[in-house]
Amino acid sequence: MTALSLQSIWKRYGDVEAVRDVSIDVEAGELLALIGPSGCGKTSTCKMIAGLEDISDGDLLLSERRVNDLPSEQRNIAMVFEDYALYPRMNVFENVAFPLRVRSVRRPELRERVESILERMELTDVRHARVQDLSGGQQQRVSIARALVREPTVLIMDEPLSHLDVSLKGRLRSEIRVLQQQLGLTGVLVTHDQAEAMAMGDRIAVMHLGELRQCDTPHAVYDEPADMFVAGFIGEPPMNFVPGQIAGEGGAVRFVSESLEVELPARTVKRLTDAGVLGNDEREPAVIVGIRPEHISVARADAPASGAGSVFFAEWFGSFQAVMLSHRGRDDHWLTLLAEPDDDYAIGQPVKFTVDPEQLTFFDPSTERNVLADDAVGPLLENSVASE
């Protein structure tokens, strides 16, 4: 069942269009991560869902019922904020019980519902503690418990982790995700952190300048980004963008850029032809090719290579390292590739590399759209069939 449906939603503040024609369906039990840079419209969208902002145009459906004109408190949506917004003078139990007390829920039922949610949130041991004596992670759990005790149709989490320490953030992120999946909660997570969105979301909706750019599973967005904005926003280290031409001679079709050449697989050539990029009047069409850092690897000195550069800088991350390359004899940021953690890369050292020809993304240089985005068969499907 569709728990939440946004149908051509607009938000205008005077002449400013903060949200433009956004349509998203969230299924029951699904967590949707709404992500984008500041000013992209994600917060306005989430406020319209919660009823904290009027909807300028479009329909908002909750459990298949239009709720545009329903005030916030009648929508059965609960919100969790970055700063928890707990009542500091109350203990944990009273904080969680508060939404039921204001709804005059009878005492035995109130106690039962609060105790049950405290137990599921592993807060039973601290139920008499004052919230100010709890750790940041525990406080955030209390605020989630308070949101859940009302049994909302949809739980909205607005940057719930953004002011926690990095190491705690990772652990709490998993905790919330486990809880959401165990309880089958329907949720909308608003975040600016792409790693958090990918980790927690069943699907992620990427917004930019008020528009929904792409909404799909995390891996689909990562592997088949709709445009260069999405491609660059999702993934760290970010995707490499390489401008160049598609050139064909003697049967072999190659992507050619300065100091970089990749022969394209027949399947890719066919897809490019079907998409109208190849086989038209333009002799060597210009494209921007997106290459994820993990699809470039260091080649042995005697092996055939896609190109060569010199080390600009290497960053070591424990289980891998990210090596930034410059064009030979220059000090520019050209490409980032991922390498094994044990090798040493000195600044200026020459490096030959190979690019995985199956893993290229092609963008139109003028529209910045993925020219193969509408092509139905993606590599993702094949991956999920493969097993160990």
Place this chain on the structure above:
Amino acid sequence: MSALALMDISKRFGKQTVLEDVSFDVAPGEIVALVGSSGAGKSTILKIAAGIERPTSGTVLIGGQDVARRRAWKRQTAMVFESYVLYPLLSVRENIAFPLRAPAVRARYSDAEVDRRVLEIAQICQIDDLLERRPLELSGGQRQRVALCRALVRDPAAYLMDEPIAHLDAKLRHWLRGELRRLLSAREVPTIWVTPDGVESMAIADRIAVLVDRKIVQLGTPREIYGSPATIGVARLLGDLGMNILDARTEEGGGLVLDGAEHQPLFVSNGSGRLPAGPAKVGIRPAALRLRSEPGPTAIAAEVIGTESGSRQSVVIVRVGADQSTKVVAEKGELPQVGQRVYIDWEHAPVHVFSPEGGRRSTGRVHGGSNEAG
């Protein structure tokens, strides 16, 4: 010779101790990252080095000289704060150039030299197109970069940076880490880089000082600290997904059994002798475990309780033994269902065994047979 040294620094505010016997030095051109969670004392160390705070005891040496009695502005350090203040009425260009116009150094820089330096550093921080704007016209991230430029434009005795790239997006952070690292290592000046982010510290620093509860618990290169974390606190801070820490016990003979789990003991091969019998904690990185559908000598039964997607892989969260949750890295396409029974295989995985108090006892690889132990 070290360019910057802190020796036996302690700091108390009234009865409260905020730093205890902190000592480390930074060589010319070296970046030492100070990593720790909030409240560990990182910023206080930076302020003491800058002369903004006085240590209760201990010595600060800059260029070999004791600067304990020297005021902040005479120490010639360039500092970037997480909360930065720009001059609102000056343009970005004038803000960045400001330190070069100070009376003490003004004579050293010609106008042309000031322009050259401002432009060079503004290009590195990607704000060279904003030089004529006023700070109020900029976004938060742009202002943070102006503050960074203002520190980097100088030739100080030391760079002291408090979360200098914290509020920038991932793409810009990646770019700036590379650029700053090159710039700073070429300058023969020591840098202290404060960050709560262990991953950032590994990427940027020559050495890392890990601060836990007011003390430096480990000081070393990123590889040393990642490979042999001194305590559980250190292990948790470094690494992408964080290390799984599981309660276990060591049996007579050195085998490890996870609390509440039934499985053949796991043995850790290393040269550091037998582990003492009794309770222990085991640390293992999510990428070292393998998800299996069948049991095996080193594969332990678990239940899937959650799944996370990652960019290059997926993460499966499982419950093992006495309600202990553990992350396991899995291939992108192989996400199991929540509730599914799986086996997590420890074979050949590098593990760290810690005491119940959190100190590291041993590091080695797991195997199933007992004969190789010890």
